[in-house]
Amino acid sequence: MQVERRDDGNLVFGYLDTASADLRGAFDTVLVRATTGDEGYAADMRPSRFGALSGCDISGEQEIRVMPRPSPAAPRPGHLLGLLVAGRGKLEQDGRRAALSPGDFVLYTGARPFRLELGPSHRYFVLSLDSATAGQLAAAVGPVTANPELPRSASGRMLAAVVGELAERADGFGPLARREMGEHVSAILRTLLREAAGAGPAVGSGAAEALERVLAYIDDRLAEDLSPGAIAAAHHISVRHLHALFRASGATVGDHVRRRRLERIRRDLLDPALKHLPAYVLASRTGLGEASHFSRVFRAEFGLSPRAVREQARGGA
Structure with missing residues (x-):
């Protein structure tokens, strides 16, 4: 972390963007003001990395x-997840205010004004989200930033528990476990965003059971034709009905198939029994046979190239 004292407060950067030594290039620059007195800013900051997610555990005694x-020269600031571990706090953004008690989390973006x-x-434990999850958050329907209701949902409570454990035990994870924990956080958050976008099929309507059968079918046949037409024909339903099943769950058929294929490839890349097979074969x-397209979507989903995943798995082992 670096602090630059100014008349209007303290510019702080390098707590998430640890690779940037220059204020002009840091994406995580914030202005911190102590609310009492003309004090400089001091805090204990412990950066960490969980795959595509950057984290920082921040402890301080000042009320701030x-x-x-953001610097005009820096990359566009992304979306953040903040969890209050101890103390009290609140965050305001987009006309909403979320009061924070220990164990509460909040979502926000550095690309628009906020006040924490x-x-x-x-x-306070903060995570900078991966590009795929941040993109889904940016496209989410309904209020997401500074929404105090998100931690109250079932997925929200699970997310808070996982992020809380991540904050407490960050130093205890090995390289591979860190990466996997980051992916778990992203997966739960994506589930939360889909849940917040709209309720799923009503229990007892038959839609949930139908969707379960479709999801199992997709997992068992990832190498086969999984176009909407082929999936619908295999289940004797219309393509329109298939899309409706996924839409009610906040997803699309194509996105789900792509994600499941990429997750299978990642699992195979980590399998020692398959280390002799090139990534494009997997x-x-x-x-996903086209090498350039596969590498691009894989990196977008996981924040690393297939080769880097394999290399880090070997290092973690």
């Missing part, structure tokens, strides 16, 4: 107010 100050207030003796076995 935090606002974004943390009381004295606070501990991709072709799940219907």
Whole structure:
């Protein structure tokens, strides 16, 4: 972390973007003001990395107010997840206010104005989200940023529990476990966003059971033709009805098939018994045969190239 004292507060950067030593290039620059007195800013900050997610555990004794100050030269700021571990706080963005108690999380973006207030003796754990999850968050229907109701849902409670454990045990994970935990957080968050976008099929309507059969069919046949027409024909339903089943769950057929194929490829890349097979061969076995396209979508989903996943798996082992 680096702090630059100014008349209007303290510019802080390098707590998430640890690779940037220059204020002008850091994507995580914020203005921090102590709410009492003319004090400089001091805090204990412990950066960490969980695959495509950057994290920082922040502990401080001052009562502070935090606002974004992105540099025009820096990459566009992404979406953030903040969990209050101890103390009290609140976050305002997009006309909404979320009061934070220990164990509560909040979603927000550095690309628009926000105000985060943390009381004295606070501990705050923040994660910068991967590009795929941030894209889904940006496209989410309904209020997401500074939404105090998200932690109250079933998926929200699970997400808070996992992120809380991540904050407490970050130093205890090995390289591979860190990466997998980051993917778990992203997966639960994507589920939460789909859940928040709209309710799933009503229990007892038969739609949930139909969707379960379709999902199992897709998992068993990732190497086969999984176009909407082929899936619908195999289940004796119309393509329109198939799309409706997925739409009610906040997903699309194509996105789900692509994600499941990429997850299978990633699993195969980590399998020692398959280490002799090139990544493009594993991709072709799940219907993603074009090497350049496969590498691009794989990196977008997981934040690493297939080769890097294999290399880090060997290092973690």
